[in-house]
Amino acid sequence: MADWRKVAKAFALGDGHISQKEVQVLRDEFFADEHISQRELDFLYEVKEEAKSAVQTLDELIADCEKARKD
Numbered sequence: 001m002a003d004w005r006k007v008a009k010a011f012a013l014g015d016g017h018i019s020q021k022e023v024q025v026l027r028d029e030f031f032a033d034e035h036i037s038q039r040e041l042d043f044l045y046e047v048k049e050e051a052k053s054a055v056q057t058l059d060e061l062i063a064d065c066e067k068a069r070k071d
Contacts (some may be wrong), residue, residue, distance in 0.1 A: 005043055012047050018054035027061050036068040 012022050030040050044062050048054060 008043070009047060009050070013050055016052035018047065018051045018058050020055050020057055023055060023057045023061055027064075030061075030065060031068075036065045038069065041065050041069060 008026075012018055012026070026044070030036055030044075041062075044058075044065060048058055048062065051058075
């Protein structure tokens with residue numbers, strides 16, 4: 001069975017840059033069940049750290065996920 005984290009990271013970090021489209025896909029998937037797990041939030045931290053560059057909306061997604069974890 002594929003490890004979803006490795007697969008998702010490979011797609012998101014394929015060119016080293018996190019684009020607006022990639023952030024939107026992550027947002028759609030992470031908020032689909034209206035619950036953000038700590039594992040999902042940790043994944044976003046890892047992706048941001050490993051990316052060579054990213055759009056500002058990645059930071060916004062991370063902030064929204066942090067807020068959702070606190071609510």
